[in-house]
Amino acid sequence: MLRLPLLGSCQSFHTIHCTLHNVREILYEIRPFTKEGVVKKLVYILAAVLLAIPGMAEEEEPKEKVAIILLAGNETNEGMARALHALLYARELADSGCQVALIFDGAGTGWATEMSRAESPVNKQYLKFKEQGIVEEICDYCAEQFGHKNALTEAQHLLLVGDYEGHPDIAKWIKMGYRIIVI
Secondary structure, eight states, X not given: OOOOOOXXXXXXXXXXXXXHHHHHHHHHHTGGGSOTTHHHHHHHHHHHHXXXXXXXXXXXXXXXXXXXXXXXXXXXXXXXXXXXXXXXXXXXXHHTTOEEEEEEOGGGHHHHHHTTSTTSTXXXXXXXXXXXXXXXXXXXXXXXXXXXXGGSOHHHHTTEEOTBXXXXXXXXXXHTTOEEEEO
């Protein structure tokens, strides 16, 4: 059975290449019934049609979704170990194809600013984390209550959320199919 990837607004070269390859295989099967040169044109026409009509393609397997909530503060070595592992887990899951979100909550809101400091022991891992484009949220209420809100950068202020009584809406993540890990 032919399995073509469903394309949305993001079309990778690899996905398009695989689609063209699959279509080409089908058309070469009917080659004896067509004129020379027609097969190549049909390959591109059929591929264009399949790429343009989402209903013509089969959806890819859904990715696992994981939200990691970092509650550990940045005052102790244990907190640092938990923050480092939150970053490592997020990166590992993203590398394996999972959709990942990291939520700084409670005392963990201190790590939102600490990780971005060059002298921070977890900065190297945080920079790798940022390169992967993993979703981040910072609890608005907790950042204020723990005294970290004023230290946030302008970009980090855009990550502040307070959808549920000033805190991140965990039900939202669960409804979107995310598994929750609390560290």
